[in-house]
Amino acid sequence: MTLDPKTDLTLTRTINAPRALLWECWTTPEHIKNFFVPRPHVIEACEIDLRVGGKFNTTMNVDGHRMENVGVFLDVVDGERLVFTDTYSEGWKPAPDPFMTAIVEFADDGKGGTTYTATARHRSSEARQSHEDMGFYEGWGTVATQLEAYAQSLK
8 A cells, every 4th residue: 555645644553462352352342442542532332344335333422522433344354454434334325524544454563463554544635634633643542552451451
């Protein structure tokens, strides 16, 4: 995948947990609730239909405000890659104001851990900049740290 610095943001980390466990965390609603948003924010609900065209819906509580995010999976490569977007909801219904497409990739690091890459692709440079200004690197970095701690608690 060729990244476009005008519209894409990406974060890569080595996470000290096996790839299969991180995949399980990312594809199971009960696990998503434990790492998907930076604390003290929480995921109140999560629905996953893990297939291309299947739903990926979350309800976040951010400082007492409920935020519903609906989306679909565009690509699912078992144990390796998830691609999801809020451009569509289930049934390929277009969203009135989409924000991004996310690509989450998992690769063995050769030492028992996982190279974890999260990429956010945006429809414009302005949307990309807005996401960076909102704290993409800090927020997605915190999520990666929370994912690692949560996955290690499951070992």
